[in-house]
Amino acid sequence: MGMREYILKRVILIIPMLMGISFIVFMLMYLMPGDAVDLMLALQPDTDPAYVAHIKSIYGLDQPWYIQYFYWLKQFATLNLGSSFLSGRDVSEEIGARVVNTLSYQLLAVVFSIAVAIPAGIVSAVKQYSKTDNLVMTAALLGVSFPIFFLGLMNIFLFALILGWLPSGGAHSTVFLGRDIPHDFSYYLDYLKHLALPTLTLGLASTAYNARLVRSSMLNVLREDYIMTARAKGLKERVVVYKHALRNAMLPVITVTGMQIALTLGGAPITETVFSWPGLGKYFVYAIQHRDYFVIVGITVVLGTLILVANVLIDISYKWLDPRVEF
């Protein structure tokens, strides 16, 4: 099978996967007690039950869940994700307003993690058991041992409270909030400052993991015969390590990075809650708390698509890294 057919097949497979995901999420959502209308009226228990029933029937909430799922699916077939019970706006619009915020720190964290973990892991492996190695591995052990929210709080404590360098949460300072604020340089600089802590927190956690992985993968590869062949050719150690070893050592790292993308995107609610970051994760938590069904399914579908697309990209990069891979 050629690369093109493989990619096509994977992309087509995304459709049944999304149907499966949305079905499960729908089922789970309706296991939660109460719906959006119940919650909105929670403080007015004496509302006329007939009126409540009327409102529910407008939104279709009086139907069994599988009927509702069927309607949702029919809508979804035209790429319509429905509208939010709470804001009344289209779910796609609500997601569109937040998805960039989530992708920005997620992608930066991956870049940060790879940029730090690869050199650290290589140095650690090449100078195994040296002081540098011990230092890097101790730091990495600490990094993988802390849960994300704890790392996040520690970062806020250090960089926002003690040092005062970075803001502790949100995406914009108050002066940049509002409709008429021009999106100029200072606006984006302010955004970047807010972006720093979520990126650092998420990045540190995966850096620690990746550095350990790069080290062990590198140590394995450095024991391979072809490394000895490369040395016996008279190549410089730098060429041996960075040309012959690194590319082979990257294969498991790519695999794990692919899985990490799913994990960190799934962990977005935690990261974004810690930093009050206006992204999909925080919105997801909010939507669940308010039983905003279509928003919940919508975010799940979008995150699911992102993860599936990332997986396809990872598979393609295998082929690029390792000619032995056949699709």
Next chain:
Amino acid sequence: MADNLLEIKGLKTYFYTEDGIVRALEGIDLHIEQGETLGLVGESGCGKTVTALSVLRLVPDPPGKIIEGEILFEGVNLLALSESDMRQIRGNDISMIFQDPQSALNPVFTVDNQLREVIELHQGLDKKEARQKAIEMLDLVGIPDPEARVEDYPHQFSGGMKQRVMIAMALSCNPKMLIADEPTTNLDVTVQAQVLDMINNLRKELGTTVLLITHNLGVIAEMSDHVGVMYAGRLVEYGDADTIFHAPLHPYTIALHEAVPRVTEKKQKLGVIKGVVPNLIYPPSGCRFHPRCDFSTEVCEKEQPKGEWVGDHYVECWHRREGTKL
């Protein structure tokens, strides 16, 4: 006697492991004459490969270290060279091929890439010329359709073909010496003969000196001018191939011969060397072979035998088996 291309004097290579110091080479003296093939035989773990890696100064460090000795290549002590001078020798003057061709080529680069690398490094050719040279080398080692195959990756070659590629790579800078570490052990028997023939022909054609490491006496018999027999980090016997095969003096060499099946004899049982290869962290006292030797006496247990030269024949034993005929 012809000029020696390589002379190893009193070489000691130790490995500092967690369990203790592995004395892998405990004072080896060995020389290779210009243009000859020297066969180095011995059981697994006797130090054949470590000897080869020591010559190229590629013993993995840590844990390995060359403790003392001299390795003279064309009169220059390799152990005294700087790392960058040593790199000029590796792949250029001395090159090496390994036991397992399946894993000796880097799986993620094309053959062209891996061949050109060494040619560009040592011969200063540009990419186009180096590629031409790579194709010539593949043709020389008998790879059909080299212009097309040069673009292939190692996994697209069979085991024997990979070993041919390795040989092409090793010979591409026309080295003075080729170290072949068990070059045919992992190949099919039919392919073994082809590869050995090829090494033999190429060395005659190019005048390359060969250090052939193997535990296969048959291979040694077919290829070598001289033979060195190693046991537990010592060279126990050395001589021309004829002597080693027909009038060996060391009990270990004799035992090795008796363990080989022969078509000409109807033996019911092959000879067996009792015991196992010794632990080189705590090697046996005196002669390292004495616990397994049929002829050992008290002196063997106590004292390391002094090596003795009789003409071109070296043997290290208290009880030389004079008059053995095989």
